[in-house]
Amino acid sequence: MTTALEEAHIHQEPSGLPAIVSDIQHLADHTQHLGHQLDHWIEQVAILLKEDARVQAHQRETSKALANAAQAAEQVIEQLMGQARHMYKVIHHSTTTACLHAAKLEHAVWKNRIYHQLLSAYFEDHMVDHQHCTLGRWYFTGEGRRYKHTEAYRSLAAPHRRFHESGLDALRYARQGDHTGQLASLALMEEASVALAKRLDQLMEQAVYEIPMSASHPSPLADAP
Template sequence: MDHVVWKMEVYQVMLGLSNKSPEDFADHTMCRLGKWYYEGEGQSKYTSFTAFKKLEKPHAEVHQNGLAALNANLAGDKKAAAHYLALMESASFVVVEQLSQLANQIAGEVTFVKDHAELF
């Protein structure tokens, strides 16, 4: 999942395993999940689902806090960097939770349609 890869790249920079700069990281509208959400299948098929609507804010927070952690790390503020990483992880948990909820909502709708198809 690209979401996890994005976070791992943040950690790699924090640990000195990567030379990427904050500018090298996609924002929440340009990563694959963001493109799916704003331009792709998500936007065209799932906007009516509650979980889809609840996905935008935490997804943006993952990116904002990951970038804030990188910037704090660059400034030498390890305490702030750790704080932002914790916020990134908290938002990430909500993203995964909402994606799971969305999958369940989609599956429920498909089952409902299938179960009622014989009525027509």
């Protein structure tokens, strides 16, 4: 280095060692400056790396928080859907039970009309049969068909039909003056009336327990009569 510096200054005044020393000092200062810059750059890189690590950690935390929020939202939605299914089941069961209770009352009124006509000897022109009463429409073409796979539904048809047919037969025999036929038909009607009431009770029970609820969501109707 000394030789190179001497050759660089051989044609300059003053020449010799002072100029070389000056250049060495200048070179040392420049090297020190470069060292400081290098330290600064290394420090900046370290800061950037640290900041990048912090950003990545924040991104991971954000992603985890979003995933947890999505999972929580999914659970809430599932709970709401479960509650909606419960409400639908309760409403449906209440509607079905009310309909079948109304059918009981309707047939009690129908039977009372039969006795009223027999006692008054005033016969109405039309009495609905088992297909056209409210229960018959519910059974054959209405919401009742959803229970057609159940034994309670299938066993309801015979006593219901017998109830109506026996009552109408009693009126027919009364018009004909056949007292024996009238009494026999009334006995069949009463027998069918009892069987019909039992079948309606069974169907109401079937409606309540039609769709078993999960263990974590017991039915609010589980203890219903």
